[in-house]
Amino acid sequence: MEKFQENLKDAIRSLQIADHMAYVTFPLVREQRLLLKIFDEIYKSIINCINAILNYEYLYKRINLYKSNKDNLQTFTEKCAKNYSLNNEQIKKIKEILEINQKHKQSAMEFVKKDRIIILSNTLKTQIIDIQVIKQYLLLAKELLMKINAKIEV
Numbered sequence: 001m002e003k004f005q006e007n008l009k010d011a012i013r014s015l016q017i018a019d020h021m022a023y024v025t026f027p028l029v030r031e032q033r034l035l036l037k038i039f040d041e042i043y044k045s046i047i048n049c050i051n052a053i054l055n056y057e058y059l060y061k062r063i064n065l066y067k068s069n070k071d072n073l074q075t076f077t078e079k080c081a082k083n084y085s086l087n088n089e090q091i092k093k094i095k096e097i098l099e100i101n102q103k104h105k106q107s108a109m110e111f112v113k114k115d116r117i118i119i120l121s122n123t124l125k126t127q128i129i130d131i132q133v134i135k136q137y138l139l140l141a142k143e144l145l146m147k148i149n150a151k152i153e154v
Helices: 003-029 034-059 069-080 088-106 131-151
Strands: 109-113 116-120 126-129
Touching: 003 034, 003 131, 034 069, 034 088, 034 126, 034 131, 069 088, 088 116, 088 126, 088 131, 126 131
Parallel strands: none
Antiparallel strands: 109 116, 116 126
């Protein structure tokens, strides 16, 4: 199995987990901290989708891969995104997801307030995640996966 196929399989699995948690588990238990786990699964799915595209394009010698994730992300946004019919808004949201995940990893603290998760950075800036935001990101991940499946022959 090629590397891009493994990435796609992992992306689909993470997306299924996130979708189930967002639409079945979360409404049942109403535990706000579950939003972070759902967000984490969406993040994994997006990362695996990006890696699948990069590995597929590299396999057919259309791009070069780098050791730096930042350089690879730049290659994805500049060279690959347009080929997969991703518009600027989708690219912006993908970067937003990656940025929120980075903030979450580095955050001093996070807490629940009125059905929201608030991530507090070291500079006391806040990032708010609620179920509406999660559902938007879930939809983005699904669209990304559909566009990849339309372009890549597995």
